[in-house]
Amino acid sequence: MITLTEAYVDSVALNAGAIKNGRDLVKKNSFPLLCRSEDDTLLFGECKGSGSEPYRCSVDFLKPESPTFRCSCPSRQFPCKHLLGLMYAYVLGKPFAPAAIPQDIVDKRGKAEKREEKKKDASAQASDQPRKRQTNKSALVKKIAAQLEGIELADKLLAGLVQSGLGAADKKTAQTLGDQAQQLGNYYIPGIQASFFALLLELNADQERETMYTGVIPHLIAIYSLVKKSRDYLKSRMDNLEEVPMETGTALEERIGHAWQLAELREYGLTERDAELLQLSFRSYAEPSRAEFVDEGHWIQLSSGHIHVTRTYRPYRAAKHIREEDSFFQVVRSKELFVYPGELNTRVRWEEASFREPLPEDFRRAQDQARRSYADVVKIVKNQIKNPLSDKNPVMLVAYREVLRIDGQYALVDEQNKQIPLVDIPRLGHATTQLLSLLTQNDLRNGAMLVMFRHDFETNRLTAQPLSIVSSQGVIRLMY
Structure with missing residues (x-):
């Protein structure tokens, strides 16, 4: 029996518009033909289109974990609305008549099976004679040289901004810096370039001067650290490619701009x-x-x-x-x-x-994995955010004895009566803390909460915003 849910069909749609269009086709009875194979591995049918010929669409569940979608329409969206409509028709209980698998799909399955056999043979040969992925050293040296050249340019841009002083920074300064930052796109360092663009967004924001300083300074510190660490790391790789592999202990490569390939991660x-x-x-x-x-x-x-x-x-x-x-x-x-x-x-x-x-045991397992000591939680978070290149808003699942509301502010309380203040984080742009007032007392006792942390520079306090609550019965999401 083919197992499909509305949630699954929603998840494979490109966007909300595609979901609506697919559902509308079912409402309008746009499928004059709905069929399923007798072995329950294929859904197929015809959908009315703008032309005289209907579109032929099918969803092949020969490999249930990765269904194959096929449609004769010219849409660039994939899966298209006709395929979504076909699946919605099935989950909404529309009758699908048992029918033989069309010959063209039988032929396509045969070709796919041959391709799979070739892949398995190639994989078996590779496992018998494992080989490391070959690196074009000459091309890599040229790329690193270009990256180092771009890093020197980034260093000059940063030094120029600092030497002129933030007090002198105005719209014209930001525009000039933006034009110069565009040049960084020629040096294989898109991550560093994006860091400059984030800095420019703060400089261009319509806000008071003191507020601008508060927003800009962390970006300056992060770019300075990124430029320094990137230069040291790339120079060491340039000097000895054999002895210095890619950095995998931190996100430095990604911060520079490297897009990790799955083959690299596997290697x-x-x-x-x-x-x-x-x-x-x-x-x-x-x-x-x-x-x-x-x-x-x-x-x-x-x-x-x-x-x-x-x-x-x-x-x-x-x-x-x-x-x-x-x-x-x-x-x-x-x-x-x-x-x-x-x-x-x-x-x-x-x-x-x-x-x-x-299952209920999945939720209990998640609860059991929550961190229980707030002293340890605070230590872990502080150790991360003090690194200029680390994510300043880490997310953790923490256990709580209760959630208290004191003078209008919520706080998590652990078994040692330590507290974590709960407030909304500007970065998220979505308030959730006040939603706690809608929950029952049972929800606010002896549970686990997924929170995002933030260090408030003005108060020098570590605060957190609730994202969801994990109970023994399920997950209460405060943000979608």
Whole structure:
């Protein structure tokens, strides 16, 4: 029996518009033909289009963990609205008549099977004679040389801004700096370039001078540290490529601008087998410094309690062609989990996975993995945020004895009566703290809360914003 849920169909849609269009096709009875194969591995049918001939669409579940979508329409969206409509028709209970698998799909399956056999043969040969990925040393040396040249330019831009003084910085200064920062795009250091653009956004923000200083100074410190560490690291690699491998202990390579390939992560042993993950929070936001939309999810790895992050980047110019991610409520079972270099919240990705509905024991496991000592939590967070290149808003799952409200402000309290103040973080741009007033007393006692931390420079306090609550019955999301 084919297993489909509305949540799954929503998750494979490119965006909310595609979901609406797919559902509308079902409402309008646009499918004169709906069929399923007798072995329950294929859904197929015909959908009315703008022309005289209907579009032929199918969803092939021969490999349930990675269905194959096919449609005769010319749409650039994939899966298109016809494929989404076909799946919505199934989950909404529309009748699908048993029918033989069309010959063209039988032929395509045969070709796909041959390709799989070739891949398996190639994989078997590779495992018999393992070889490291070959690096073009000459090209790598040229690239590093260009990066070092770009870093010197970045250093001069930063020095010029500091020497002239923030007090003299105005719109004209910011425009000149922006024009110069554009040149950094020629030196294979997009991460450093993006750091300058983030600085420019603060300089251009319509705010009071003192407020601008508070926002700009952390960017200056981060760029200075990034330039220094990048220069030292790349010079050491340039001098001895054989002895100095790529940096995998931190996110330095990514901060410079390297886009990690899955083959590289596998080569450096940055993978885990048979991992199970449960999403605890999700949000989508714009990142103007990179001209991208970001779909970000925080997940707990059920076996270790580690809080990972997934990010899908959708450039402004191509956003409509890239599937928009959404909240995910099932447990992901990844055959091979790729773990990017990083610190507290390592970024992850998977290529092949299956899904199952979460069980009460999954929520209990997540609760058991929550950190219980706030003294230890504060120490871990402070150790990360004091590094200029580290994420200043780490996310952790912390246990609480109760959630108190004192003088209108909420706080988490642990078994030792230590407290973590709960406030909304400007970076998130989405208030959640006051939503705690809508929860029951049972929800606010003896639970676990996923929080994002922030160091408040004005008060010199460590505060946190609630993202979700994990109870023995499920996850209460405060942000989608």
